Structures are given as C-alpha cells and as structure tokens.
Amino acid sequence: MLTFPEQATTPSEIRKKSGEGIVIRWLDGHASTFGARFLRGSCPCAQCVSETTGQRMVSEEHIAPSVSIESARTVGNYALQFTFSDGHTTGIYSFEYLRRICPCEECA
Amino acid sequence: MAEATVTESRVLDALRSVMDPDLKRDIVSLNFIRNMKIEGSVVSFDVNLTTPACPVKERLREQSRQAVLSGVPGVNDVRVNMTAEVRRPPAPEASRIKGVKNIIAVGSGKGGVGKSTVAANIAVSLARSGARVGLLDADIYGPSIPIMMRSSGEPEMREGVIQPVEAHGVKLMSMGYMSGEMPLIWRGPMAHKALQQSLLGVSWGELDYLVVDLPPGTGDVHLTLVQTVPVTGAVIVSTPQDVGLQISMKTLRMFQQTKVPLLGIVENMSFYICPHCGGRDEIFGHGGAAHAAEALGVPFLGEIPLDPAIRKRSDSGVPVVLAEPDSGSARAFSEVTGKLAQQISIQAFRNIPLTIIEE
Numbered sequence: 001m002l003t004f005p006e007q008a009t010t011p012s013e014i015r016k017k018s019g020e021g022i023v024i025r026w027l028d029g030h031a032s033t034f035g036a037r038f039l040r041g042s043c044p045c046a047q048c049v050s051e052t053t054g055q056r057m058v059s060e061e062h063i064a065p066s067v068s069i070e071s072a073r074t075v076g077n078y079a080l081q082f083t084f085s086d087g088h089t090t091g092i093y094s095f096e097y098l099r100r101i102c103p104c105e106e107c108a
Numbered sequence: 109m110a111e112a113t114v115t116e117s118r119v120l121d122a123l124r125s126v127m128d129p130d131l132k133r134d135i136v137s138l139n140f141i142r143n144m145k146i147e148g149s150v151v152s153f154d155v156n157l158t159t160p161a162c163p164v165k166e167r168l169r170e171q172s173r174q175a176v177l178s179g180v181p182g183v184n185d186v187r188v189n190m191t192a193e194v195r196r197p198p199a200p201e202a203s204r205i206k207g208v209k210n211i212i213a214v215g216s217g218k219g220g221v222g223k224s225t226v227a228a229n230i231a232v233s234l235a236r237s238g239a240r241v242g243l244l245d246a247d248i249y250g251p252s253i254p255i256m257m258r259s260s261g262e263p264e265m266r267e268g269v270i271q272p273v274e275a276h277g278v279k280l281m282s283m284g285y286m287s288g289e290m291p292l293i294w295r296g297p298m299a300h301k302a303l304q305q306s307l308l309g310v311s312w313g314e315l316d317y318l319v320v321d322l323p324p325g326t327g328d329v330h331l332t333l334v335q336t337v338p339v340t341g342a343v344i345v346s347t348p349q350d351v352g353l354q355i356s357m358k359t360l361r362m363f364q365q366t367k368v369p370l371l372g373i374v375e376n377m378s379f380y381i382c383p384h385c386g387g388r389d390e391i392f393g394h395g396g397a398a399h400a401a402e403a404l405g406v407p408f409l410g411e412i413p414l415d416p417a418i419r420k421r422s423d424s425g426v427p428v429v430l431a432e433p434d435s436g437s438a439r440a441f442s443e444v445t446g447k448l449a450q451q452i453s454i455q456a457f458r459n460i461p462l463t464i465i466e467e
Contacts, residue, residue, distance in 0.1 A: 010367070015465045074462045076334040078367035092335070095367065 009096045014080070016072050022080070024098060032102040036069045040084050042101050043091035114146050114182045119153070122179030126171045129164055130450045131457050135172070142191070151176055152187035158453035159316075160192040160238035163446035194239060194316035195456040205307060208242070208315045210340040210452055213333060213368065217355035219250070219324035222376040223345040225422050226412065226444075227321040228256045230343075232427045233445035235277040239316040242272065242279040244306055246333065247323045248292045248299050251284030258425020263310075270310045276430055279315070281306050296328040303332045317452070326362045334366040338462070341371035341455050343409065343448060348375055348396035356397075360404065370406045371451040373397045374444055378411035381436075407451055410444040413437055 007028040015023040021035040041060030043049075048058040068085045075081050079094040102108070123141060124134045131138060135155060144153040155172055157165065173186045196209040205211070214227040224247065231243040245253035253259075259275040262285050272279040283292060286302055294302070312318065320339075323329050333339060342363040346356040356373070363370055375397035380389045391414060401408035412418070415437040421428040429438045 011462065013465070014462065015467055017467045072464050074338075074464065076336070076366060076368070077338050077462065078334065078365070080464075094365075096365070 004096060004099055009099045011095060014072075014074075016069065019068065021069065022072065022082075024095075026099065030099075030102070030106075032098065032104060032107075034098070034101075034103065036084065037063050037065060037067050038103055039069070039082060039093070040067050040086070040088065042093075043088065044093060044097055045090040047088075047090060114149065114151060114180055116144055116146065118180045119144065119146070119151055119176055119183075122175045123172060125175050125179065126168065128168070130454050131158075135168070143189075149182055149184040150187070151180070151183055151185070152189070154189045154191045157190065157192040158195050158456060159449040160194075161234055161446050161449035162192065162453075163443075163450065165190050192238065195453065204338055205312060205318070208312055208318045210316065210456070211318045211320060211337055212371065212448070212452065213320050213322055213330075213339050213342040213363070214345060215322045215330070215342055215359045215363070216324050216345045217350050217357070217359045221324075221345050221347050221350060222412070222418075223247075223324065224250075224252045224256060224321050225418060225427075226343075226345045226374055226376055226441075227319050228253060228422070229418075229427045229429045229438075229441040230445050230448060231278045231317075231319045232257075232276050233429045233442050234317050234319075234449065236429065236433075237445075237449075239449075240314055241277070242281070242312050242315045242318040244310075244318060244320045245280070245282035245284060246303055246306065246320050246329050248283045248294060248302070248329060249323050251282045251292075253280060253282045253321060254284050255425060256422045256427065266311075268309075270305070272310055272312065275425075276427065279312060281310050299328045300332045303329055304336055307333075307336055326359055330362060331366075334363075334368055339368045340452055341369040343371050344373045344406075345376050346373060346397050346400075347377045347392045348390070348394050349392040356400070360406070369455050370404075371448055371455070372407035372409035373401045374409045374412065376412045377414040380414040383416070407447065409447045409451075410440060412440050412444065 008026055010027045011024045012027050013025040023033050025031045037060055040063045049056050070083045070085055072080055072082050075092050079092045081092050083089045120136050124136045126135045128135055128138060140156050142154040142156045169188045169190050172188050176183055176186045194209050214223055216223040231241050235241040243253060245251045257275040257280055259273045259280050261273055263273050264271045272281045283302060344356050344360055350356055377392055379394055380391050398408045417432060418428045418437050421431045429441045432438055
C-alpha cells in the first residue's frame with residue numbers, strides 16, 4: 001500500500017461546503033474535494049466493509065444521490081467523522097485514508 | 109553630550125537578539141516580554157516563558173539582561189522577572205476538556221517498565237515547578253497511581269461531576285477508584301465509557317498539564333483517548349531491552365498513526381549503581397532507547413537509573429522527586445521533565461489548528 005509523507009496526510013484547512021461536501025487542503029499543497037455521496041460510499045466502518053474479508057459491502061451505488069453531510073467533526077488529531085442525512089455516522093475517516101481515496105484526476 | 113533617552117522600543121529592539129533555543133524565534137516576536145517599566149536608567153520587565161519547568165530559564169534571564177545593558181545606551185540597571193504561562197496548542201474547541209491546556213499520554217510497549225512511576229514523578233516534578241497538574245491513571249489492568257501518590261479518600265460525585273482527589277499538589281483520578289478493591293474485569297465498551305467519564309466527567313479545573321498514564325501496549329483505552337480528546341503528545345517509557353526487542357515500536361507507531369506527536373522516549377531502569385561497591389551495572393543493556401530515538405527522529409528525554417529508592421518511595425506513596433529531591437534519581441526525573449516541558453512548548457507553537465470551517 002502506498003504510504004504518504006507526513007505533509008500529505010496533515011490538513012492545513014478543512015472546509016465543509018453546504019450541499020457540496022468537504023474540501024481539505026493538505027500541508028503539501030494538494031487540495032481534495034469529496035462529495036457527500038462519494039464519502040458515504042467510501043465509509044470505512046465495519047458495517048460498510050467486512051471486518052473479516054475486507055470486502056466493501058456498501059458502496060456509492062447503494063447510496064441515494066441526494067445524500068448530504070449534516071455535520072462533521074474532528075476525531076482527536078487524526079480523523080474526521082460525519083453524520084450523513086441517511087443517519088449513518090459510524091465511520092472514522094483518518095486523514096491518511098482520506099488522502100488515499102482523493103478522487104481528483106491527478107490522484108485517481 | 110545629550111543623555112540617551114531609554115524608550116520601550118529601544119529595549120525591545122535590543123531584546124530581539126535573544127532567541128528561545130527551542131522555538132527558534134526571538135523572545136520579542138514570541139510575545140514573551142510583559143510589564144515593561146522604565147524609570148530613568150533602570151529597566152524592568154517580565155519574560156513570560158511557555159513553561160515554569162523551562163531548563164534554560166536562567167540562561168534566558170542573563171541573556172535578556174545583557175542584551176539590554178549592552179544594547180541600549182543610558183541603561184544602568186536591568187531587572188528581569190521570569191514568569192511562565194503554559195500555552196495551549198491550537199486544537200478544536202469542541203472536543204477538548206474545558207480548562208485543560210495540554211494532555212500528555214504516557215505509554216509503553218509492555219508492562220513492568222515503570223511507566224506509572226515515570227508518570228507520577230513527571231506529574232509531581234511539573235507541579236513542583238509551579239504548573240497546575242492533573243494525573244489520570246487510565247491503566248485498567250493495574251491502576252497503581254493511588255498507591256504511588258498515597259492519596260487518601262476517593263473522588264466524590266457532586267452534581268453529576270467527579271471531584272478529583274488531590275495529592276502532592278497534583279489532581280488525581282484513577283480507574284482504580286471505580287471498583288475499590290475489586291479487579292476491573294471489563295470488556296472494551298466498559299473501558300471506553302470509564303475513560304471518557306474520567307476525561308470529560310471530572311472537574312479538573314484549570315490545568316496546564318494533564319498526564320495520562322495509559323495501560324501497556326496498544327488497545328481500547330488508547331483508541332478512546334486519541335479519539336475523545338486532542339492529545340498534545342505522547343511519551344514512551346521503555347527499558348533498554350524492550351526497545352531492542354522492538355516492543356515499544358508498536359506503541360510508538362500507534363501514536364504516529366493517530367497523529368499524536370511523539371514528545372520523546374524515556375529509558376527507565378537504564379543502569380544500576382551497586383550500593384555496596386558503587387560499581388555501575390547495565391542489567392538490561394544500555395542506550396537502546398537513545399539509539400531508537402535517534403533512528404526515529406524522536407527526542408530522547410533521558411535515562412532513569414534502576415534505584416531501590418525509586419521503588420521504595422513509590423511504594424510508600426511519596427515519589428522520589430519529592431521524598432529525596434537531591435538524589436541522583438530525582439535529578440534524572442527533573443531533567444526528563446524539563447526536556448518534556450520544552451517539547452510540549454514546541455508543540456504548542458507547531459500544531460496546526462484542526463477546525464472545520466462551515467460554509
């Protein structure tokens with residue numbers, strides 16, 4: 001698995017844009033924009049990804065296109081947690097994970 | 109020749125040549141200079157440091173005095189008053205304990221390395237320097253802080269908030285208080301709840317440092333800690349041997365993965381001085397932690413000897429830094445505490461504010 005330098009997984013700014021999702025600017029200068037549906041479909045929690053096989057059980061296609069992020073909070077120093085409009089809230093998205101799934105053209 | 113007028117801006121210009129060796133910035137731009145008074149040729153001011161446990165306090169005092177004496181014409185006398193105010197690292201307001209500026213996690217790779225002894229002595233050393241200190245014993249497997257700090261009584265519950273016990277100038281809370289003499293036989297969710305309550309449900313008041321003594325290794329309690337509060341940084345206690353065996357590395361990596369800055373490694377049981385012949389014996393080897401720290405780019409905070417006095421004082425409830433402050437072991441702890449306080453101050457200026465901007 002690709003490992004990132006510290007700078008690439010440390011945010012310098014986190015913005016929650018109403019209706020659009022989350023924008024994170026990283027210390028290495030890169031910026032990632034995450035849509036609400038994409039984030040919901042990338043949830044790393046044990047209900048969405050099988051703990052034993054690592055297989056994803058809930059992905060973007062299972063999520064209503066209208067899903068939105070109702071609130072976002074930081075977890076300690078290392079992650080974000082979201083409350084989605086479908087009530088799902090159990091995923092802890094580490095900054096390392098968020099950087100790894102950055103959907104921009106350059107990264108994807 | 110007209111006598112030079114001493115002005116505040118001239119004094120400040122002269123003080124710009126004095127650098128804080130840790131923060132690598134001058135003491136004026138760091139906003140350390142307070143309460144300046146100029147009376148004729150006599151200048152007095154406070155230098156407000158970032159920790160009362162600062163090991164370079166006297167050096168900065170002398171440098172400040174000299175800078176003004178030699179750099180500002182017309183000054184005959186300089187009175188420097190050293191004060192301290194522990195700065196709070198920038199972190200999200202919502203998830204932090206009200207009134208607590210810094211949370212220091214003390215961890216180890218395995219049990220039996222003297223983690224709690226080190227945590228207790230660090231807490232008491234910080235308090236002795238004048239800081240306001242809390243000590244949270246989060247070791248569910250073997251809560252030993254109440255014995256080491258000889259705290260009598262148990263925390264009381266007032267209006268749904270736990271009032272911590274106080275011992276040796278340190279506010280205490282321990283998982284050991286939650287069960288009396290019964291062992292804590294808890295599944296993860298219980299440990300999680302108990303720690304959250306010990307962090308957020310305790311009336312800690314205003315604290316400069318909250319030292320958290322973690323269980324050995326990595327597990328539920330560690331995860332709860334790093335997910336519940338922004339931890340300022342972590343200290344790893346190891347023996348020379350378990351670093352060699354790579355055990356401490358796992359704990360170290362856990363903190364790295366959860367973005368808790370590593371404040372440093374302490375090597376405990378570093379060497380033994382024979383009380384009969386005075387010979388030095390390195391029972392578990394020596395220097396393992398220093399080498400590991402260097403290889404990982406983590407500060408090495410110091411070596412604590414394997415000294416029967418440390419064990420005896422811990423068992424009797426008065427940590428060695430208080431019971432025998434002039435002993436070699438107490439001095440070793442003070443040195444470790446000073447270096448740790450420096451690292452915490454550095455973090456306070458380095459951390460990146462993690463706030464979510466809502467648009």
